[in-house]
Amino acid sequence: MKIHEYQARELFAAYGLPVDQAYICRNVEDAVRAYHDLDAPLVVVKAQVHTGGRGKAGGVKLAKDEIELRQHVANILWMDINGFIVDRVLIGKAVNIASEYYVSYVIDRKTKSTILMVSREGGMDIEEVARTSPEKIHKIPIDPLIGVPDYLAREAAFKLFDDIKLVRKTATIFQKLYKLFIDTDASLAEINPLVLTEEGEIKAIDAKMTFDDNAIYRHPKIAALYEPTEEEKKEQNAKSKGFSYVHLGGQIGCMVNGAGLAMATMDMIKLYGGEPANFLDIGGSSNPTKVIEAMRLLLSDKNVKVVLINIFGGITRCDDVARGLLEAFNQIKTDIPIVIRLTGTNEKEGRALLEGSRFHLAETMGEAGKKAVELAN
Template sequence: MKAHEYQAKEIFSRYGIPVEQHVLCSTPDEAVTAFRQLGVNKVAIKAQVLTGGRGKAGGVKLADSETLVRQHAQEILNITIKGFPVTRILISEAVDIAAEYYTSFTIDRNARSVVLIMSAAGGMDIEEVARKTPEKIIHCNIDPLIGLPKYLAQRFAFTLFKQAEQAKRMTTILQDLYKAFIENDASLAEINPLVLTAKGTLRAIDAKMVFDDNALYRHPDVQALFEPTPEEQLEATAKERGFSYVRMDGDIGCMVNGAGLAMTTMDMIKLYGGSPANFLDIGGSSNPVKVIEAMKILLNDSKVKAVFINIFGGITRCDDVAIGLIQAFDQLQTDIPVIVRLTGTNENIGRKLLKDSNRFQVAETMNEATLMAVKSVKGETL
């Protein structure tokens, strides 16, 4: 689950991480009122959307008068950033920046630990820094049995700051950020940029937090912040119906029983030059209702041009699966090609039932089925 910047800053503030003054607004009039309330000479007007790249997309602007605040607020509230319409903006005190840094905690699955990532080249080009000059990115794995005591935080702080006073402040920020990360079961806690002001203070002028969905039941206060994107809402709906679903960018919808087989199916589609539209594990049931619900999820994606149903009949018999599919498609109206590969218990009976129904393209092997799916999308003759 992702949090908006203003929500992440609220959490940061509770943990003592210094952030600038800010007010959340949804109209130009509210933005002007916020400018007056803050009582500062200049403000930053920032789009609140659950995606990065706001600055480059025109979603962050500076203003030093009520006229400019109103103008920029109206402009930003009228744009869409990476498919996300801007409905709210944050009016923040503009900070006199002397230097920008990057700091985050996330999960290093290879090391099975939290990793601290820092850079003295923070800001909106941090991805470019990581790509072109990776030596500027510092990685420090955190032993889960030790955590981040002061002596370690101080050691890490001195890798960015040579002056004792600044390193001391950074030490506190690192410990507070780590505490916020751990106590909220986050998978990411990021400050970019963490700025050194002209007066020598450190401020988190942007904030990002992503939380582990599986731990949200332990944090009702965090769950209350959830504002799902359309994709997240779809994944949540699938979960409620007993599926594991992740949307992707391709055009071949996949319905598979078993996570390992689902991963293999996507690999095979890529191998044959196709592109999977999703990961969808429906589990072991041949229940027609479940198949209908799964197909509704797949067909809800306008990019899907073919559906590849890949079933291994172990405990679940292939003839039961075939009957379930036929009953399900009696209720579904679609012109999209549906390719089915059945293997396992009673596979021959299941295939015959599907072929006799004249609704499906039936394959015996995964290679054959994958090729049929890819060719059907490309409009090639089978």
């Protein structure tokens, strides 16, 4: 689960992290009032959306007076940034930046622990640094039984600063950020950039947090901040119907029974040059109602050109699945091609029932994947 920058800043402030006061505004007049309350010679206007790249998209601007502020707020509100529409902006004091740094805590599956990542190359181009100069990003595994004691925090801070005074200040920031990360069951807590100002202060001028969906029930106040996108709403709806669904954005819709088989099906589509539209595990049921709901979910994605149904009959019998599919598609009217592969218990009987129907039948996963990609093209 993601939250906005201004919401993450509030959590940062509650844990004593160095963030300045800022206001969230949904229209120009609110922004003007915030500007006067801040009483600063220079303010920053920042779009609040659940995506990165705001600065490069024109969603972060500086304003030195009310006229400039009005212009920037009017231009940024309702801007489209990577498919997200801006409906609110953050207004805060601008700071005199001497240098920028990157700091984050994330879950690392390789070390099976939290890692602290720090770099002297913070700012908008941190992704490019990670791609071209990964050695500039230092990764420090955190033992969950020890956490971030003083010696480890200072060791990490020395990766950013040589001045012992700055090292001590930064070490405290690392410890507070880790406590926030653990206390809230976060999967990411990021400051990019952490800045050293011309006045010698260290400040967090951006804040980003995401949380483990499986633990969010323990944090009702954070859960209340959830603003699902349309695709996330689909995923929630699918979950309520007993499906596991993740939108992926490709052209070939997948309906599969079993998570492992679903992953293999997506790999097969990629192998033949296609792009899966989704991950969808419908479980072991051949219930026509469930198939109808799953199909409606797939067809609600306008990018889907082909549907690939891949069923392994273990306890579920393939002939029962075939009957369920025939009954389901008597109720669903669509011109989208449907590729079906049935294998396992009573697979011959299942395929025999589907012979002569509108479905494209395949005997192997390879054949099914190849046929789906050809039809999508």
